[in-house]
Amino acid sequence: MSATPAQQEEARFSHGLFLFVLIFLLWLMLSGNLALAEVVSGLVVASVVTLASRPHLPLFSGLRLSPAAILPFISYLAVFLAALIRANLDMARRVLSPSLPLNPGVVEVKTRLKSSLGRLILANSITLTPGTLTVDLQGDSILIHWVDIPPGSDIESATRDVTDIFERHLVGFVK
Amino acid sequence: MILTLMETAALMMLGGAVLLSLLRLLMGPTAPDRVVAADTLAVITTSGLVVLAALLGSALYLDVALIYGTLAFVGVVAIARAIEGNGS
Amino acid sequence: MRLLADIILLIGATFTLLGALGLLRMPDVYNRIQAGTKAVTLGALSLLLGIGLLYPEWWSKLLVIALMILVTNPIGSSTIARALMMAGVKPWKKVETITSERDQA
Numbered sequence: 274m275s276a277t278p279a280q281q282e283e284a285r286f287s288h289g290l291f292l293f294v295l296i297f298l299l300w301l302m303l304s305g306n307l308a309l310a311e312v313v314s315g316l317v318v319a320s321v322v323t324l325a326s327r328p329h330l331p332l333f334s335g336l337r338l339s340p341a342a343i344l345p346f347i348s349y350l351a352v353f354l355a356a357l358i359r360a361n362l363d364m365a366r367r368v369l370s371p372s373l374p375l376n377p378g379v380v381e382v383k384t385r386l387k388s389s390l391g392r393l394i395l396a397n398s399i400t401l402t403p404g405t406l407t408v409d410l411q412g413d414s415i416l417i418h419w420v421d422i423p424p425g426s427d428i429e430s431a432t433r434d435v436t437d438i439f440e441r442h443l444v445g446f447v448k
Numbered sequence: 449m450i451l452t453l454m455e456t457a458a459l460m461m462l463g464g465a466v467l468l469s470l471l472r473l474l475m476g477p478t479a480p481d482r483v484v485a486a487d488t489l490a491v492i493t494t495s496g497l498v499v500l501a502a503l504l505g506s507a508l509y510l511d512v513a514l515i516y517g518t519l520a521f522v523g524v525v526a527i528a529r530a531i532e533g534n535g536s
Numbered sequence: 537m538r539l540l541a542d543i544i545l546l547i548g549a550t551f552t553l554l555g556a557l558g559l560l561r562m563p564d565v566y567n568r569i570q571a572g573t574k575a576v577t578l579g580a581l582s583l584l585l586g587i588g589l590l591y592p593e594w595w596s597k598l599l600v601i602a603l604m605i606l607v608t609n610p611i612g613s614s615t616i617a618r619a620l621m622m623a624g625v626k627p628w629k630k631v632e633t634i635t636s637e638r639d640q641a
Contacts, residue, residue, distance in 0.1 A: 302596035303514075361551055361578045364571055368558040377567060377627055400610035401577060406570050407610070408617045418566045418617060418627060454542035458549035458583075465549070465579075468556035472568070480565050480620050487612055488559055488572035491605060492552055495580040498601065499545075501594075502587045510597045514604060521608035525615050532619040 288333040293323045335388025335448045345445020352442055356402040363403045367420065378422035379408065382415050382432040385440060391447035398439045405435055462499065465492050483527050490520030541589035548582030551575045565620060566627050573613040580605050 300315035301307070336342075367374055386392050396407040396415060404420040417435060451459070469492060473485035494517040501509030558571025581602055588598045 299600065302600050305596050357578055360574045364558060364574050365554045368554055368561055368571060373561065373563065375563065375567060379627055396614060397607070397610040400614055401574060404570070406566065406617055407614045408621050418570070420567060420570055452538070452542055454546050458545045461549035461553045465553045465556035468560050472559045478565065480616065480625065481568065483616055484565060484568050484572055485559060487616065488555065488576050491576045491580055491609055492556070494601070494605065495552065495583045498584060498587055498598070502590055507594055507597065510594060510601065514601050517601065517604055517608065521612050524612040528615040528619040532622050
């Protein structure tokens with residue numbers, strides 16, 4: 274990808290602004306009131322932190338900052354919450370049954386996400402969903418530990434079963 | 449704050465969870481098992497602190513929970529790095 | 537309102553207890569991580585939601601704590617699992633590792 278210096282500057286500005294707003298909101302939520310003194314010190318702190326983390330701003334280059342990203346983000350959250358609850362019911366069933374129905378295995382899956390932020394979100398989602406745990410992340414391959422691996426799994430089928438449900442929504446707001 | 453029956457039951461279950469993970473922490477058998485138990489215990493403690501804040505009606509414990517959780521995470525990552533050996 | 541909060545608190549405590557039970561019952565360390573992380577994360581979120589219903593004025597801080605748990609807990613677990621894998625701890629039972637060519641660093 275070849276971006277002109279002007280484009281790079283613009284991207285860095287929008288990522289900085291994103292981080293600034295994020296930290297400012299976090300500050301407001303932690304302080305819990307909207308008194309003038311709190312707001313002003315929040316603005317100061319957010320500016321200082323944003324300036325101090327300038328070298329790390331490229332982390333946000335994986336984000337798609339556009340209004341079109343909001344809908345995929347919401348549907349991702351819904352899918353994630355549903356998967357988290359299913360994961361727990363599944364785990365509760367395994368823990369409570371006297372015979373411990375387990376058939377663990379380690380399998381590799383592939384991701385189409387390109388940015389490290391997107392891959393991080395995907396890896397975290399995998400850890401919190403039914404029966405899977407992210408073990409390692411190298412390039413576009415994620416190594417997962419699966420509590421109950423379907424017989425005859427290979428990379429393609431595991432990728433289909435584990436990552437696709439999230440990736441479909443994730444591509445809408447991260448690269 | 450007067451507790452209802454359900455709240456008392458929830459508190460007892462939380463206590464049971466702490467005991468069970470303490471048991472795993474003591475039993476091991478390997479160092480990684482203890483780390484996993486400590487990690488789980490840390491999250492249970494974080495939610496326990498939030499429950500304590502509600503019991504005592506003081507929002508101060510929420511800050512304690514937040515800091516405790518963050519520090520526990522840093523600790524777990526540090527120990528994991530140590531298990532990994534000289535790292536990559 | 538309090539009844540709803542109590543039910544959610546009870547659900548949260550149940551999942552937390554189940555997570556700890558899984559930690560105790562599972563046969564090897566990878567499965568223990570799985571049981572510990574998932575159940576305790578949902579348990580904690582559910583407890584936070586219940587407390588939020590009891591004390592609505594605390595919602596912002598509770599939300600920050602929930603986000604903190606949601607982000608750090610899976611990362612911590614994955615870090616431990618990765619360290620174990622690199623230290624050469626083999627997963628329990630008839631396991632065949634299905635991977636493509638990956639460099640074992």
